[in-house]
Amino acid sequence: xxxxxxxxxxxxxxxxxxxxxxxxxxxxxxxxxxxxxxxxxxxxxxxxxxxxxxxxxxxxxxxxxxxxxxxxxxxxxxxxxxxxxxxxxxxxxxxxxxxxxxxxxxxxxxx
Amino acid sequence: xxxxxxxxxxxxxxxxxxxxxxxxxxxxxxxxxxxxxxxxxxxxxxxxxxxxxxxxxxxxxxxxxxxxxxxxxxxxxxxxxxxxxxxxxxxxxxxxxxxxxxxxxxxxxxx
Numbered sequence: 001x002x003x004x005x006x007x008x009x010x011x012x013x014x015x016x017x018x019x020x021x022x023x024x025x026x027x028x029x030x031x032x033x034x035x036x037x038x039x040x041x042x043x044x045x046x047x048x049x050x051x052x053x054x055x056x057x058x059x060x061x062x063x064x065x066x067x068x069x070x071x072x073x074x075x076x077x078x079x080x081x082x083x084x085x086x087x088x089x090x091x092x093x094x095x096x097x098x099x100x101x102x103x104x105x106x107x108x109x110x111x
Numbered sequence: 112x113x114x115x116x117x118x119x120x121x122x123x124x125x126x127x128x129x130x131x132x133x134x135x136x137x138x139x140x141x142x143x144x145x146x147x148x149x150x151x152x153x154x155x156x157x158x159x160x161x162x163x164x165x166x167x168x169x170x171x172x173x174x175x176x177x178x179x180x181x182x183x184x185x186x187x188x189x190x191x192x193x194x195x196x197x198x199x200x201x202x203x204x205x206x207x208x209x210x211x212x213x214x215x216x217x218x219x220x221x222x
Contacts, residue, residue, distance in 0.1 A: 001120055003118050006118075101118070109200070
């Protein structure tokens with residue numbers, strides 16, 4: 001057996017606005033340049049994906065994605081610098097938590 | 112905003128077998144002596160509650176509850192000593208994780 005950790009970001013009303021779903025969607029946009037294609041690959045409707053991202057942007061106060069015509073993305077969506085920086089921070093935070101919780105798991109349930 | 116942590120125990124096939132649901136059910140049994148009453152209070156069917164507990168017992172290899180007739184519970188269900196000890200350990204582990212993750216949250220997203 002082992003213990004898994006799920007991290008959820010909530011607003012002041014305890015409403016979830018960020019977690020692995022939005023994270024994976026945004027990393028997908030970064031790789032593919034398309035929120036629609038990423039959502040489809042995750043088995044999520046484009047409408048729901050857009051709602052998740054918009055909701056997170058509203059809470060955090062900045063845009064994660066920007067629409068581009070041509071350029072390095074060849075059209076579609078790109079991550080903003082601010083969005084990318086936040087994702088990197090989230091990733092580091094998550095990794096630190098997972099590592100720490102794993103250590104605690106062994107301390108308490110050591111096998 | 113803040114980050115919440117959810118801990119999930121999984122077996123070797125990554126199937127969940129313990130988390131806040133079973134934990135609350137068992138603490139309820141400890142207090143009320145009745146799995147049925149606890150499940151009802153949590154808005155869960157007795158069948159589902161029993162399945163969750165049986166499943167956790169199967170994975171962990173010991174019984175959480177024992178049926179008693181009369182005695183200190185006045186009939187109904189009681190926690191076993193082994194079950195109680197495991198719940199206490201789970202609780203301490205969970206608290207340690209939450210505290211550590213809170214500290215890391217402030218480190219990464221300090222406000």
